[in-house]
Amino acid sequence: MQQIQDQRKKKVLVSCFKQIGRCTVSCILVLLTQFALTLVPHFFPASSLLVQLTLSVVVLVFVLGLGRWCRRIVGVYASAPALVFFNIIFIWAVYIFIARQAIPYFISIVFNIEVTLLILGVCSILSSDPGLVTHGSSDANKLIETKAFGVEAHNKGSALLKRVRYCKSCKAYIKGFDHHCPAFGNCIGQNNYVLFIILLAGFLTTEASYIVCSSQFSRGSWILGGTWFETDLAGSLVVSTMLFSLLQVTWGCSSHGICIVYASTSGLTNG
Incomplete structure (x- = not known):
């Protein structure tokens, strides 16, 4: 009996260490990706939005390819839900410490509520029973x-x-199986597809709100009083996260929009 209990404890410890390792890799990958994206507005500040978006895609593909190569060597893979969570936290941190200065108080409250609800929604769907x-x-x-x-x-x-x-x-x-969502680390089924639809809409709304806020910050003159390094870093972070959000919204309006329609149709036919 004692040997069985020891084996169970060992399995739990191994599982915990694996999860910690995957979360650590995910956090490093998010930081590497987000700071790599700052190179686009830093070196191409006068380029058009379309050019910067195209360059951002190139940077993302390169960093993700590098990340896969490194993960094969280390042997620890990133967690998709952790990547989603850390990206939200990173963008929220950029907003709080930089972009918030140029945003009206009421809009800032609304955006913070949106992000808070989004994080709660992600945590809920991770632990939800899909059926x-x-x-x-x-x-x-x-x-x-x-x-x-x-x-x-x-x-x-x-x-x-x-x-x-x-x-x-x-x-x-x-029950009511729609698909397995890697980003949320859970199946989408009869019991949680409504939450899934709401969460997708919440992602698009929050990212669109951040694009508006970061655009307003970029047009303002709040960072002009800092040193050259502070101005350059702050401006690049705001613009790069705005580009990242634009890519997310563009991708979300196509693929996620299809998911919303398909999930709604599945819910009507399976109900």
Whole structure:
């Protein structure tokens, strides 16, 4: 018995160290990516927005490729949910310590509330139950019967099979399965697809708000009184995070918009 308990403790410790390692790699990768993006407005300040966006994509592809190469050597991979979380925190920190100076008080309160709700939403969907079919539940028993009795049972349980699907990532059956979302580290199913839609809309709204705030800061003269290094660093961070948010919004309006429509349709058909 003691040996079994020791093995369980060892597994828990190994799992914790792996999670800490993945979060550390994710944090380093986010910092490397965000500071690499500051090179675009630093060296091409007079370029058009389209040119800066194109260069930002090139920088992102290069850094991500370098990150994959380094992770293969180290053997520790980043966590997609941690990448999402640390990117939010980084942009929020740039806003609080730099861009907030040029933003009206009321708009600043609204933006901070948006980010807070976004973080709470991410934490909620990470721990949410998408509709897991647990062993011993009525859905699980029907699913077992359907598999056991072949065609006739399949015909009787066809409605169930349309609603319950197997996720290879989670290795579990999910009611109302839509897809497995790597960014949130969870399946999107019957119980959390509404939260998923709200969260996607929250991401787009918060990023759009940050673009407006950072644009207002960039047009202002709040950083002109600092030293050359402070002005250059502050301005580059605000512009680079604005470019990053623009890319996120552009990508989100296409792929996430499709996800919202598809998830809504799935919810109507599976409900």
